[in-house]
Amino acid sequence: MVKLYQADVEIIENKHLTPVHKLLAFNSKQIAAHPIPGKFITIDLGQFFRRPFCIAGVNGTKIDILYRIIGPGTEYLSKLKKGDKINVFGPLGTGYSPLAKDVLPVFVSGGTGIASLRYLAQTLNKPGLLFYGAKTKKEIVGLELFKKKKWKIILSTDDGSLGSKCNACDLFNRYLSTYKLNNLSSVVFACGPKPMMKGISAKAKEKGMKCYVSLEEKMACGVGACRGCVVKVTNLKSPAFQEKAGSRLMMQDGQIKNQSINNIEFDYKACCKDGPVFDSAELLWD
Numbered sequence: 186m187v188k189l190y191q192a193d194v195e196i197i198e199n200k201h202l203t204p205v206h207k208l209l210a211f212n213s214k215q216i217a218a219h220p221i222p223g224k225f226i227t228i229d230l231g232q233f234f235r236r237p238f239c240i241a242g243v244n245g246t247k248i249d250i251l252y253r254i255i256g257p258g259t260e261y262l263s264k265l266k267k268g269d270k271i272n273v274f275g276p277l278g279t280g281y282s283p284l285a286k287d288v289l290p291v292f293v294s295g296g297t298g299i300a301s302l303r304y305l306a307q308t309l310n311k312p313g314l315l316f317y318g319a320k321t322k323k324e325i326v327g328l329e330l331f332k333k334k335k336w337k338i339i340l341s342t343d344d345g346s347l348g349s350k351c352n353a354c355d356l357f358n359r360y361l362s363t364y365k366l367n368n369l370s371s372v373v374f375a376c377g378p379k380p381m382m383k384g385i386s387a388k389a390k391e392k393g394m395k396c397y398v399s400l401e402e403k404m405a406c407g408v409g410a411c412r413g414c415v416v417k418v419t420n421l422k423s424p425a426f427q428e429k430a431g432s433r434l435m436m437q438d439g440q441i442k443n444q445s446i447n448n449i450e451f452d453y454k455a456c457c458k459d460g461p462v463f464d465s466a467e468l469l470w471d
């Protein structure tokens with residue numbers, strides 16, 4: 186079991202990568218000791234709840250966070266300088282599953298979703314295929330590592346200022362057959378806005394491809410205690426679920442009802458503890 190660590194750490198870098206993105210770095214031996222891509226930390230940014238951020242890279246004991254300035258918390262973070270301290274907590278959640286030797290990693294990133302995939306790419310010993318969609322050319326971020334590791338990068342922007350004029354989901358759908366991506370040759374890893382991940386999951390399901398998504402639900406505690414970040418899942422194959430499924434009943438309006446949607450048994454999982462990375466086949470998107 187990974188030991189959670191909370192401490193004030195000193196910022197060693199907080200630099201702009203684009204007008205709306207920054208790369209923040211700090212040293213933490215404890216967080217670096219569990220180098221699993223897909224895990225995240227929370228940072229106290231002077232708001233009521235701590236804010237979650239993926240680990241975007243680890244070099245020695247240096248931890249990278251790649252973030253978009255979007256609201257009061259990240260605005261506050263963006264103003265901090267080298268030498269300032271932040272309180273970090275982690276590493277939290279479950280990360281990406283290891284990749285089998287003979288398959289091509291296919292990443293689909295929408296916007297700041299690149300942060301989580303950047304660290305995964307760093308740990309893989311072979312290049313893959315990256316589909317990356319952003320609003321505009323100026324918001325394409327975090328590609329240096331992919332270029333250095335010789336990934337094939339296919340870009341799109343909403344305004345057509347770079348790459349195809351479409352979103353990451355349409356880009357992925359468009360190039361599936363070009364790159365002969367199928368269930369035997371490739372595994373998909375996606376991170377970005379929910380509609381994008383829903384679309385990618387549907388396409389992967391249609392093609393029988395294994396697909397992992399990293400969800401970004403709003404979080405409070407970050408450790409599975411408040412249930413504020415739950416997502417609906419099905420897991421018909423799990424023996425534990427099968428055992429529960431027959432007997433699980435719940436009270437609703439004074440009546441006892443089975444927990445089911447269209448006869449599909451479902452359950453809830455905490456995005457922060459059981460995720461944020463999920464096998465897309467177990468998610469019920471609604």
Ligand SMILES: Cc1cc2nc3c(=O)[nH]c(=O)nc-3n(C[C@H](O)[C@H](O)[C@H](O)COP(=O)(O)OP(=O)(O)OC[C@H]3O[C@@H](n4cnc5c(N)ncnc54)[C@H](O)[C@@H]3O)c2cc1C
Pocket residue numbers: 225232236237238239240241250251252253254255256257258259260297300301400401402403404461
């Ligand atoms: C597991 C996880 C990992 C994350 N990793 C990163 C990362 O690596 N880099 C990064 O830039 N961001 C990441 N995020 C999102 C980040 O946590 C939010 O952008 C941040 O909390 C915003 O805080 P704020 O106070 O600046 O803005 P808020 O005032 O909290 O939000 C500003 C706006 O953004 C929306 N918003 C806030 N959080 C989310 C969210 N999780 N999903 C969708 N919309 C949201 C709000 O609805 C609001 O409209 C991650 C979120 C999760 C759950």
Ligand code: FES
Pocket residue numbers: 403404405406407408409410411412413414415455456457458
């Ligand atoms: S944020 Fe509290 S359970 Fe996930």
